[in-house]
Amino acid sequence: MAFEDDAFERMHKIMTDGRSAMMENMNRVHRGEPAVMRELAVKGERTPSQLADATGNSPGRISAILSALEKKGWATRTIDPENRRHVIVRITPEGKRLVKLHKQAMDDRMRWVFGQMGERRTEQFLDLLARFITYMSLCGPDDPVPDEAAIAKAFERTGIPYDPAADRVNVTPITAHNTSGGRHPGGMPDDTPSPTHPAA
Known part of the structure; x- marks a missing residue:
């Protein structure tokens, strides 16, 4: 896994x-x-x-x-x-x-x-939470998977420095995830041809 x-x-x-x-x-x-x-x-x-x-x-x-x-x-x-x-x-x-x-x-x-x-873990938690929420703001169910420019712009709007993780994965935008015959993997109907599970 x-x-x-x-x-x-x-x-x-x-x-x-x-x-x-x-x-x-x-x-x-x-x-x-x-x-x-x-x-x-x-x-x-x-x-x-x-x-x-x-x-x-x-x-x-x-x-x-x-x-x-x-x-x-x-x-x-x-x-x-x-x-x-x-x-x-x-x-x-x-x-x-x-x-x-x-x-x-x-x-x-x-x-x-x-x-x-403690102060150190609290600062780490708040920083990571802010980053998590910023990435999630780009992950609407019908939104396209964001490219680097869109990610950087989202971070700029929130005032957080965009510092991509060195060990990140899924760097290349994914064009399609729907292979379940018109339904999302979770069983929800797919009404649009856009990606169903974007990953930033």
Whole structure:
């Protein structure tokens, strides 16, 4: 197995391990009550459907979350006077206060993690994360595999020096990956003739 295949498998396991306490915490933050309250605090009044779209929850799940928030006094639901078929959700002052406290707690925990990692590893992590995200910005499912000029331009936009790894692979742009009869290797329909799995 090539190193990039092994790296992909390792990253996938790290990010999707259902037993991971970190992933459970992240799911609560990004899809549960904290996510809804944060959306309301940032965007102001919203409809339940807007909250469902923004947080990745089903309408039924959003309804349950809003009921819980109302009981705790953290959000309110009222009928839109201009369209009585619509419900308007607003965060309460107490809800805003709790969002602020929650953000501070999460920031403090992230700082704790960096403290545990130490300055050297933290700097390495942030540098590599910035580079990873820059490469990923070029990897849309329908985008062509970027050439050297496109990669360099992406790094220039982000203000990161473009320093290609000495041991990198897949340097030559790949023109096609689809050999599965009109379907992506993962089973998704292929609607375009463009490369299906670009690799930077």
